[in-house]
Amino acid sequence: MRWRLGAISLFGLLAFLCGGPTASAQTSMAEYQVKALFLCNFIKYVTWPAAAMPGVTSPIVIGILGQDNFDDNLTQAVEGKNFNGRAIMIKHLSAGDDPSGCAILFVSESENSRLGGILGRIGTLPILTVGEDESFLQKGGIINFMLKDGKIHLAINLAGAQKANLQISSKLLSVADTVKE
């Protein structure tokens, strides 16, 4: 844990030095750094159906669809982490790739124009879809990152989650800005 704390503080320090927003931890960090952390944290508040998580040690796959803006932030965020003995694996996907097998699918903004198709394809698959477009939830996405006042806010589509057979913890809901029923 030590090194991780050190890494976080290092990130903080870096963000500070880069002259980013200073008011909070979020602001002190790069947008994608925060988004990477959030992505990891979602694992803790979302329960996948048992069928979606075969075995007990199979890794939890976070898929990144489209352009990867995380650089290596996400890699660092998941580094060494495991959830109930499951490691986290990052999988880069392109628009045509089969998203099944992913627990979380981050739809990069590069794919915003093709959101309908992507989300349609996914349908009711137990995949937590996370996007960065205002219409993301309308189009069937489950969680959307919204940048507001230099801070990343969450919007959650509870109905979409239910459709995908995902249980979202009320705690997560409590931190979300908007929850679409």
Added chain:
Amino acid sequence: MQFLQKTSIKGKQTLIVMLTSGVALLLACAAFSLYEVLAFRAAMVDNLSTLAEIIGNNSSAALDFSDPKSATEALSALRAQPNIKGACIYTAKGEVFAVYDRVKDNETFFPPVRQLNHIYFSNDSLELFRPVVRNGEFLGTVYVISDLNALYSRLDRYVFIAVGVFFVSGLAAFLLSSRLQRLISGPILSLVQTAHAVTEEKNYSVRAVKESDDEMGVLIDAFNEMLKQIQERDAALQKSHIELEKRVAERTREVVNSLSLVRATLESTTDGILVTDGIGRVTSFNEKFVEMWHISPEVLSLKDTQKMAKAVSSQLSDPEQFLSKIGLVYAEPEKESFDLLEFKDGKTFERYSKLQRVEDKCVGRVWSFRDITERKKIERQLHVQYAIGRVLVEASTLEQAAPQILQTICENLGWDVGGLWHLDRRAEVLRCAEIWNVPGLDIKEFKTASLQLTFARGAGLPGRIWSSGQPAWIHDVVQDANFPRSPAAAKAGLHGAFGFPVQVGNEMGAVIELFGREPRVPDDSLLLIVASLGSQIGQFFQRERSEVELDEMHKQLVDTSRQAGMAEVATSVLHNVGNVLNSVNVSSTLVSNQVRKSKAGNLSKVVALLNEHATNLGAYLTNDPKGKQLPGYLGQLAEHLLGEQATALKELQLLHENIEHIKDIVVMQQGYAKISGLVETVKITDLVEDAIRLNLGALQRHGVEVIREYEDLPPVDVEKHKILQILVNLVGNAKYACDESHRTNKQMTLRVTRSSDQVKISVRDNGIGIPPENLTRIFNHGFTTRKEGHGFGLHSAVLAAMEMGGALKVHSDGPNKGATFTLEFPYKPHKNSQNDHES
């Protein structure tokens, strides 16, 4: 703990119970409270931890997604916990993430510096840091601070309850103990009450009631036993006390009685009495003592014999000697002492100091003082009188007696020169007959002057005494103009003079003059003495005068009787003759006085007058005033002369009778004179009868019955006149003794008895008897009990008896019991009594 000593047992017991239960209760309450507080604290910590846990849990998402708002919301749930003062959430990095502040108390909460897992109690708050961990990931820290109001209010409640419980249980304990303690204090209190009753009422008959068999029971038994013993002793004590009181009361009565007796005795005696203790402190005295010594109250308050003696010593003639003798008395505490105290004012005290002994120990002294001034005076007077009496008895003539009289008077009364002035009746002057002076005094000139002088009546000191018949004195003759001998007296160094008369019958006989070297005024006692001396000497003068003639006869008789060897018988006869001669003397004095005063001389004056007027006798007797009275006067004269003649004749008749009496005596004496052999043969009874006969007249006159008890004796050879002398004397005395007794049955028994070698003649009378003290000196020369006796008869009788080889004995059973005189002499029967006893 001082007050505990005064507290009753009941109080002490209550106190002990209350203290014990109070302390136990207090400890229990304290332990309970402590436990409660600790438990509550633990519960608080638990609660707070849980609370922090919940908050952490609830805010984990907020932390995960950096949402302070929702974290703040989570914290705001604490409003339901009013005891939480504030709370905050730190990020994993320690930054404050969210804050909760209990605004209602207007205190602003400032989050402290984050700490890891930590619990901290302060006075008024409980602080707690708790990490927020999710899935093993450290997300941040929750900090909560709670006030301790709940704890304190709970503590308050506990205290309140504890106090309540304390009081309630204390009350319960008090009630309980005060009931239960009676088990112990009850018997003690009843014992104490019993003891009180005993102490206050002195009633030892009460008993404590025994209620239990524990130690108290034993104590009460012991107490009762003690009481019983005390009661017995008290009864015994009471009994002896009553007896003692009775005895004390008796003793007190005795003591009071004897004290009052002592006091009364002290005050009734005529002696002054002072009682002191062993070292001279005054313990008692009587009023007479104070009066005698003129002791002032100040001196009395000295309370010390020696100091008092010093204070009064100035009254004495020789204070030094007095004080030294008193000092000596206290120097020798076991010795009694006597002293004679002479006072300046002439008083004389006898001083005795006797010991007061208690059980053989000397505890004090009794000083008694007797004023013997009067006795001394009388003694001195008696002594002078006695001395003078001796002189007078032994002297036969005045010439012989005068120097001795003067010497005796001077020596006894303290004069230096004495003179006797005899009244020369023919010259009607006083003539100095004798001058005596103390040896070593040159009074030649004074003596010569005195012997040459004569004093007429009223002239000089002797003359004045003569005329007044009273004692007289001159304070200092040298200063006195009316004292012719004053130059001579001055030369002889004489100053004081005193004189007194010597009366013979009713007439002046002589004057005695006394001179001293000091000017002197006679005191009362001197006047008293000289008055008696004057009459004493006067009697001698009288006797001397009457005995002058008797003396002559006496001498002749003594001479003749001496020649006949019968001087003693003559003395005896003269003794009788002397008595008769006294009457003769009186008669002759009367006759001579009568003749001297006779008016016969007046007859010759009448004859001279008649002769003068022989020429005209008729005219003279009828016309002359003197002559007219002559016949009457002659008549009276004749009558008077007849009276004188009758008186003279009567006296001469008496004189004649007396002389006849003397003649009888003398005839009888002559009868004896004829047969005056030294030893004659006589019949004793004849001699006894002769003795009776000689006194017969007197015996009959006084009515004395004579009883004769004669044993028949043959004639004996005796000195007849001696026996007769003795018997006459004894019979005379017996008659006198009977006469003096004034009894009606006056008796005299004459008894003649004989033993083998002794003849006894006893003369017994029933007269006045002889007191024992006189029995021994009755034979002394000069002893007599008769007014006119000479004390010669018995003396010569005993001498005569001794000369015969016999004895004269006296016996008397005492005054008024009669007396018996017994003459014993050797029995010498005559060899030829048949022939000679009649001669």
